[in-house]
Amino acid sequence: xxxxxxxxxxxxxxxxxxxxxxxxxxxxxxxxxxxxxxxxxxxxxxxxxxxxxxxxxxxxxxxxxxxxxxxxxxxxxxxxxxxxxxxxxxxxxxxxxxxxxxxxxxxxxxxxxxx
Amino acid sequence: xxxxxxxxxxxxxxxxxxxxxxxxxxxxxxxxxxxxxxxxxxxxxxxxxxxxxxxxxxxxxxxxxxxxxxxxxxxxxxxxxxxxxxxxxxxxxxxxxxxxxxxxxxxxx
Numbered sequence: 274x275x276x277x278x279x280x281x282x283x284x285x286x287x288x289x290x291x292x293x294x295x296x297x298x299x300x301x302x303x304x305x306x307x308x309x310x311x312x313x314x315x316x317x318x319x320x321x322x323x324x325x326x327x328x329x330x331x332x333x334x335x336x337x338x339x340x341x342x343x344x345x346x347x348x349x350x351x352x353x354x355x356x357x358x359x360x361x362x363x364x365x366x367x368x369x370x371x372x373x374x375x376x377x378x379x380x381x382x383x384x385x386x387x388x
Numbered sequence: 389x390x391x392x393x394x395x396x397x398x399x400x401x402x403x404x405x406x407x408x409x410x411x412x413x414x415x416x417x418x419x420x421x422x423x424x425x426x427x428x429x430x431x432x433x434x435x436x437x438x439x440x441x442x443x444x445x446x447x448x449x450x451x452x453x454x455x456x457x458x459x460x461x462x463x464x465x466x467x468x469x470x471x472x473x474x475x476x477x478x479x480x481x482x483x484x485x486x487x488x489x490x491x492x493x494x495x496x497x
Contacts, residue, residue: 304483308487315475316432316475316487317487318484361429363431363432367483375419375420375422375479375483375485376422376434377434379431379432381430382429382431384429
């Protein structure tokens with residue numbers, strides 16, 4: 274079984290709709306991250322969380338919100354989706370206590386299309 | 389200027405070739421350095437960390453030059469299975485990772 278899972282894997286939605294992307298991990302890691310990937314731009318950090326109820330903005334948080342209600346779950350919401358939020362979204366985890374706190378483990382990604 | 393910049397690619401090489409990827413970073417306070425590999429439409433996975441003394445893992449050699457803020461990855465005897473996008477990654481103080489845009493490698497028979 275995958276250690277980091279994301280649901281849904283693919284989603285097509287319309288402009289103005291609210292959508293939530295879910296991320297779950299069984300690695301027991303304390304840190305979780307949401308990125309988006311666009312062609313030619315690499316991965317960009319949206320939000321990150323170092324512990325339950327800890328939320329921090331990344332480079333491109335506008336238009337997004339997150340929730341970390343449990344250590345194993347980190348959800349990303351688009352309150353009112355717009356077409357330029359069409360992208361591949363990745364969740365990632367890392368573990369500060371392992372001594373390799375900078376290595377991140379990624380979920381399989383969610384391909385989101387906003388029409 | 390992007391904080392992490394890589395060779396634009398793509399690199400198209402025959403099997404058995406040696407290929408080198410270059411990366412520069414602009415934040416002198418960067419603490420840790422990595423190469424990740426990403427297969428088409430899949431998630432990035434850590435290939436190797438990069439240490440100041442340079443490090444090798446089989447056919448892969450990574451080098452770091454802190455003075456020049458430059459990182460490299462050398463792949464020797466390239467295989468078809470090496471075809472992927474290679475991401476140069478740098479961590480800021482506090483642990484956030486900054487990703488380069490990636491360099492695509494295609495190894496042909």
